[in-house]
Amino acid sequence: MTYKVGLLGLGTVGAGVAKILQDPNGRHPLLPDIEIARVGVRSLNKQRDVAFDPNIVTDDLESIVNDPAINIVVEVIGGIEPAKSLILKAIANGKHVVTANKAVIARHGNEIFSASKQKNVYVMLEAAACGGIPVIQALKQSLGANRITELTGIVNGTTNYILSRMYFEGADFGDTLAEAQKLGYAEADPTADVDGYDAADKMAILASLAFGDRVNLEDIYREGIRSITSADIGYAKELGFTIKLLGIARRAAGKEESDLEIRVHPTLIPIQHPLANIHGVTNAVRIEGDPVGEVVFSGPGAGSGATASAVVADIINVVAALKSVPNNINQLMGCSHEHYAKIAPIENTVTQFYARLLTHDKPGVIGDLGTAFGHHHVSLNAILQKNTIHDGLAEIVVVTQQVSELNFQQAIAAIRELPTLHSIPTILRVL
Amino acid sequence: MTYKVGLLGLGTVGAGVAKILQDPNGRHPLLPDIEIARVGVRSLNKQRDVAFDPNIVTDDLESIVNDPAINIVVEVIGGIEPAKSLILKAIANGKHVVTANKAVIARHGNEIFSASKQKNVYVMLEAAACGGIPVIQALKQSLGANRITELTGIVNGTTNYILSRMYFEGADFGDTLAEAQKLGYAEADPTADVDGYDAADKMAILASLAFGDRVNLEDIYREGIRSITSADIGYAKELGFTIKLLGIARRAAGKEESDLEIRVHPTLIPIQHPLANIHGVTNAVRIEGDPVGEVVFSGPGAGSGATASAVVADIINVVAALKSVPNNINQLMGCSHEHYAKIAPIENTVTQFYARLLTHDKPGVIGDLGTAFGHHHVSLNAILQKNTIHDGLAEIVVVTQQVSELNFQQAIAAIRELPTLHSIPTILRVL
Numbered sequence: 001m002t003y004k005v006g007l008l009g010l011g012t013v014g015a016g017v018a019k020i021l022q023d024p025n026g027r028h029p030l031l032p033d034i035e036i037a038r039v040g041v042r043s044l045n046k047q048r049d050v051a052f053d054p055n056i057v058t059d060d061l062e063s064i065v066n067d068p069a070i071n072i073v074v075e076v077i078g079g080i081e082p083a084k085s086l087i088l089k090a091i092a093n094g095k096h097v098v099t100a101n102k103a104v105i106a107r108h109g110n111e112i113f114s115a116s117k118q119k120n121v122y123v124m125l126e127a128a129a130c131g132g133i134p135v136i137q138a139l140k141q142s143l144g145a146n147r148i149t150e151l152t153g154i155v156n157g158t159t160n161y162i163l164s165r166m167y168f169e170g171a172d173f174g175d176t177l178a179e180a181q182k183l184g185y186a187e188a189d190p191t192a193d194v195d196g197y198d199a200a201d202k203m204a205i206l207a208s209l210a211f212g213d214r215v216n217l218e219d220i221y222r223e224g225i226r227s228i229t230s231a232d233i234g235y236a237k238e239l240g241f242t243i244k245l246l247g248i249a250r251r252a253a254g255k256e257e258s259d260l261e262i263r264v265h266p267t268l269i270p271i272q273h274p275l276a277n278i279h280g281v282t283n284a285v286r287i288e289g290d291p292v293g294e295v296v297f298s299g300p301g302a303g304s305g306a307t308a309s310a311v312v313a314d315i316i317n318v319v320a321a322l323k324s325v326p327n328n329i330n331q332l333m334g335c336s337h338e339h340y341a342k343i344a345p346i347e348n349t350v351t352q353f354y355a356r357l358l359t360h361d362k363p364g365v366i367g368d369l370g371t372a373f374g375h376h377h378v379s380l381n382a383i384l385q386k387n388t389i390h391d392g393l394a395e396i397v398v399v400t401q402q403v404s405e406l407n408f409q410q411a412i413a414a415i416r417e418l419p420t421l422h423s424i425p426t427i428l429r430v431l
Numbered sequence: 432m433t434y435k436v437g438l439l440g441l442g443t444v445g446a447g448v449a450k451i452l453q454d455p456n457g458r459h460p461l462l463p464d465i466e467i468a469r470v471g472v473r474s475l476n477k478q479r480d481v482a483f484d485p486n487i488v489t490d491d492l493e494s495i496v497n498d499p500a501i502n503i504v505v506e507v508i509g510g511i512e513p514a515k516s517l518i519l520k521a522i523a524n525g526k527h528v529v530t531a532n533k534a535v536i537a538r539h540g541n542e543i544f545s546a547s548k549q550k551n552v553y554v555m556l557e558a559a560a561c562g563g564i565p566v567i568q569a570l571k572q573s574l575g576a577n578r579i580t581e582l583t584g585i586v587n588g589t590t591n592y593i594l595s596r597m598y599f600e601g602a603d604f605g606d607t608l609a610e611a612q613k614l615g616y617a618e619a620d621p622t623a624d625v626d627g628y629d630a631a632d633k634m635a636i637l638a639s640l641a642f643g644d645r646v647n648l649e650d651i652y653r654e655g656i657r658s659i660t661s662a663d664i665g666y667a668k669e670l671g672f673t674i675k676l677l678g679i680a681r682r683a684a685g686k687e688e689s690d691l692e693i694r695v696h697p698t699l700i701p702i703q704h705p706l707a708n709i710h711g712v713t714n715a716v717r718i719e720g721d722p723v724g725e726v727v728f729s730g731p732g733a734g735s736g737a738t739a740s741a742v743v744a745d746i747i748n749v750v751a752a753l754k755s756v757p758n759n760i761n762q763l764m765g766c767s768h769e770h771y772a773k774i775a776p777i778e779n780t781v782t783q784f785y786a787r788l789l790t791h792d793k794p795g796v797i798g799d800l801g802t803a804f805g806h807h808h809v810s811l812n813a814i815l816q817k818n819t820i821h822d823g824l825a826e827i828v829v830v831t832q833q834v835s836e837l838n839f840q841q842a843i844a845a846i847r848e849l850p851t852l853h854s855i856p857t858i859l860r861v862l
Contacts, residue, residue, distance in 0.1 A: 020576050026578040026643075027575065027576055027577060027578055028576065030575070126573065132723040134569050134573030137569070138565050141565075141568060141747070141748060142565030142568045142569075142741075143740065144743070145462075145742075146740055147456075147458055213770050215774065229856070229857065231787070231826075231856075232785075235785075235815065238815070239815065239828070239830060241785075241861070243859065246862065248862075259779070260774055261780060262774055263780065266859055268783075268785050268860070268862065269861075269862045274708075274729065275862075291451065291737070291739060292736060293563060293730065293737055295563060295728070295729070295731075296727075296728070296730065297728055298705065299723065299725060299726035299727065300723065300725070305723060305724060306722070309574065309720070309722055310573075310576075312575070312576030313572060313574065313575050316572070316575045339644050339645065342690045342691070343647065343650035343651070343693055344691065346652040346694060349692060352699075354672075354699050384670065397666045397670070399670060399699075425660070425662075426662075428659075428696075428697055429697075429698050430699040430700075431583070431677065431698050431700045
């Protein structure tokens with residue numbers, strides 16, 4: 001059976017979803033069972049980089065959520081309206097919904113989830129927080145055995161990009177924001193990002209799943225990053241910290257029945273902390289649970305491909321669940337592989353190598369090595385000769401460029417024959 | 432309906448599983464539907480720190496996999512036999528299986544998955560690779576939209592502990608291994624860990640799921656860390672690298688139809704790489720997919736709580752699937768929260784603060800500040816006065832200890848009244 005998707009919105013995320021579904025080879029085996037049957041757009045005349053049969057494209061979005069043939073409505077319009085009304089109408093019509101809309105879920109999740117419960121349909125939202133990072137699924141399922149005690153996250157890419165540049169370049173906020181706007185990492189009106197509204201939306205969703213209760217967006221303490229100066233970053237650095245816009249959700253004092261703490265604000269993080277080294281537009285979420293301990297997820301929090309990855313994962317989950325009937329396996333939980341992979345022998349590997357060599361301290365040694373490597377097409381990336389010579393020996397370290405294992409081993413075999421070589425204590429590969 | 436689990440093995444992992452199921456409050460709402468109905472142990476007389484009705488404990492493990500009342504067999508014995516035979520017998524009897532046994536899955540997954548397919552039962556293995564990190568579920572489901580191009584991982588905690596200590600302390604391999612053995616991070620016979628066998632088992636499982644084909648363990652190139660010396664670590668550091676035992680699986684040259692590369696060996700990793708800062712016994716997996724990009728998961732790869740977290744997640748998944756009948760929601764995919772969380776007001780927050788203050792450069796300033804903070808029960812962790820004084824002003828940075836927001840704000844209000852204070856340009860919170 002084929003499952004029919006009605007796609008609402010054909011912006012960057014919608015186009016990303018369409019590209020995955022139109023090119024299923026090498027992806028999950030359920031993808032060919034999923035068909036984009038209707039596409040709703042605001043303007044029919046806009047040029048797009050994905051192609052559809054013109055008959056399935058419409059600017060009447062309501063006709064899609066009312067179409068009896070559609071099984072799953074995918075909402076990637078963004079914004080509150082008409083997205084919210086379309087989602088509710090789709091649910092009322094008994095359709096499953098996949099949405100990437102953090103603003104709608106954070107504000108109207110209450111109404112939407114109550115409606116979905118009543119109509120017995122799925123509302124999936126992996127893409128609504130942290131884009132390509134599969135943190136929603138982890139909270140719903142993989143970490144289900146745990147009592148979550150704390151969830152902290154860098155959940156806004158724009159501010160993390162700005163703060164990372166300020167940290168590394170000592171630049172000021174204003175200049176960095178202007179640069180981010182020029183590069184497309186920040187909007188012309190940056191309020192939602194730099195003042196923490198976007199992060200608060202996501203924390204509402206994540207905290208709700210982590211702690212099993214709905215969250216009122218207005219209850220979240222929120223502070224943006226406009227006040228951070230390069231002087232602050234400098235001091236933070238000197239004290240062993242970096243500064244990040246952090247979302248923090250936890251049970252106060254770790255007490256199980258105590259109130260939740262949820263807040264979004266710029267935060268000094270010890271440089272050894274796993275979130276301190278999350279730089280640029282990357283998002284990351286750190287979850288502490290009993291008994292699992294500390295688990296950290298990081299990845300792209302936004303962008304066409306990353307968000308589409310999460311949307312399509314949700315579609316697959318819904319389809320798998322719909323296919324699952326008693327005495328039949330939910331395909332997502334089984335193992336679909338049936339064939340042996342053909343594994344390349346190590347000689348075919350192309351990688352960088354590190355080698356430490358002991359040579360007799362004579363003129364021409366470096367030349368001998370260089371000639372031997374070059375003869376076997378091994379280019380060097382770095383060569384380092386230390387002054388510490390003992391017993392008339394010199395220690396030389398080389399790092400190659402990307403070379404085939406076969407070529408490298410042949411070069412090493414030749415080098416072992418050099419009269420100037422004493423020994424090769426270590427050979428390692430470089431990632 | 433209650434689902435009956437037969438637990439094979441009551442070592443650290445088995446005891447961890449039992450502890451979670453005996454204490455379901457605050458965890459996933461499905462847990463109370465799961466009952467440990469039989470427990471199989473090697474010795475009935477051993478003292479244990481989990482208690483069961485003695486009538487359900489037996490040393491006849493086969494009687495459990497043959498018991499018609501059991502729905503799900505959880506195998507946490509470890510080792511090849513009798514684990515493998517018990518798993519196969521459970522499947523033959525139509526039972527679902529959850530296992531933490533990487534050795535059995537890596538070597539006999541072929542036979543086990545074929546049998547499970549034939550008998551239409553689940554075989555779940557989240558705990559078989561990387562303990563508490565939900566990477567198996569991500570590969571099966573959350574990243575299903577992607578074409579995986581590369582999976583790299585620090586998948587063995589013992590070797591990462593040893594290499595981390597060598598990196599930070601300049602210690603030698605032998606001494607560090609001895610220390611790790613004394614602390615219980617390495618076995619008396621460390622071969623499986625330090626020679627890369629354990630990592631190869633896990634990479635076989637992960638690569639199989641990432642690339643959709645079974646993997647022959649013997650095809651994986653494997654090299655351990657015995658040859659690494661402190662000199663190598665020193666050079667690597669000087670060159671901007673750290674050394675990790677890395678599992679690498681990828682399509683050669685990124686070509687979709689090309690052979691797989693799978694190898695386990697010590698590897699120099701650029702210090703900026705997301706896996707370079709994974710230290711100690713922590714595991715991490717980096718997955719590159721099209722279109723998601725780079726996603727990194729890190730967390731505890733072993734230990735009672737972490738592994739039990741994964742085992743119980745699998746049990747929940749099976750139970751949710753068994754409960755799911757047409758027109759009924761698979762509970763794991765819906766949202767179970769129905770109540771609003773009570774959110775603590777920000778004043779109740781206890782945290783560390785960072786403040787940057789400008790003061791008039793007069794004697795007694797530090798004393799005034801210290802007195803004001805102390806009066807409001809705000810203890811200081813660090814205080815830093817820079818020599819750069821301009822316009823007769825001194826810049827002072829303080830970091831507090833954990834204090835309540837209310838106390839801190841009252842202290843700040845008092846400080847604002849000090850005649851020696853010029854202004855407080857920045858106040859931030861510290862994680």
